[in-house]
Amino acid sequence: DTAVSQTPKYLVTQMGNDKSIKCEQNLGHDTMYWYKQDSKKFLKIMFSYNNKELIINETVPNRFSPKSPDKAHLNLHINSLELGDSAVYFCASSHGRAGLEQYFGPGTRLTVT
Amino acid sequence: QKEVEQNSGPLSVPEGAIASLNCTYSDRGSQSFFWYRQYSGKSPELIMFIYSNGDKEDGRFTAQLNKASQYVSLLIRDSQPSDSATYLCAVKPGNTGKLIFGQGTTLQVKP
Numbered sequence: 756d757t758a759v760s761q762t763p764k765y766l767v768t769q770m771g772n773d774k775s776i777k778c779e780q781n782l783g784h785d786t787m788y789w790y791k792q793d794s795k796k797f798l799k800i801m802f803s804y805n806n807k808e809l810i811i812n813e814t815v816p817n818r819f820s821p822k823s824p825d826k827a828h829l830n831l832h833i834n835s836l837e838l839g840d841s842a843v844y845f846c847a848s849s850h851g852r853a854g855l856e857q858y859f860g861p862g863t864r865l866t867v868t
Numbered sequence: 869q870k871e872v873e874q875n876s877g878p879l880s881v882p883e884g885a886i887a888s889l890n891c892t893y894s895d896r897g898s899q900s901f902f903w904y905r906q907y908s909g910k911s912p913e914l915i916m917f918i919y920s921n922g923d924k925e926d927g928r929f930t931a932q933l934n935k936a937s938q939y940v941s942l943l944i945r946d947s948q949p950s951d952s953a954t955y956l957c958a959v960k961p962g963n964t965g966k967l968i969f970g971q972g973t974t975l976q977v978k979p
Contacts, residue, residue: 786965788965795971797969797971798912798956798969799969800966800967800968803964803965803966810964811964811965811966813966845911845912852965853963853964853965854965854966854967855900856914856917857965857967858914859911859912859913860911861910861911862910862911
């Protein structure tokens with residue numbers, strides 16, 4: 756019944772590794788987002804896709820690459836992980852690109868050692 | 869100046885009181901304003917959004933918007949211990965779903 760799900764819930768890895776986080780929503784929404792919440796709880800948008808089209812691409816390092824195989828899935832791949840990438844990454848979805856009601860997934864806590 | 873500013877708190881109120889959470893924003897072109905609640909270790913949940921000047925009520929929650937003063941607030945009536953959480957104010961400056969969040973205000977409701 757989970758509306759927006761993310762895997763894995765926790766991810767611990769070493770600097771320099773490459774990792775992926777997956778997100779799926781079963782709400783029938785056509786727009787999905789990736790947010791990063793840092794250790795100070797500051798939540799910042801990274802990317803958004805509408806029907807597999809990238810519509811929001813904030814200033815994030817090129818090491819971060821989102822991919823949306825279909826409108827129900829949005830993945831985030833991170834290359835050459837750095838200590839500063841440690842954070843909680845939230846996926847969200849909404850109906851329509853205006854994004855008035857965004858539903859967040861449970862988050863993935865990434866720890867880079 | 870931060871785009872969206874909130875007092876980080878904690879704001880402590882007794883059970884049954886009115887909690888008042890405030891937020892200011894810098895972009896006068898902002899169109900929609902949101903309040904999210906985030907319990908510790910959980911994801912943000914949308915409480916309500918507002919886009920017209922004035923008040924909008926939903927149960928015990930009232931959002932207030934004053935675009936001239938670039939100010940939005942959230943009032944929680946009859947506060948309950950279960951309302952203890954971090955409240956995030958967010959602003960949507962354009963016609964995409966880009967939300968700009970404040971740093972959040974931690975609310976503690978004491979029994």
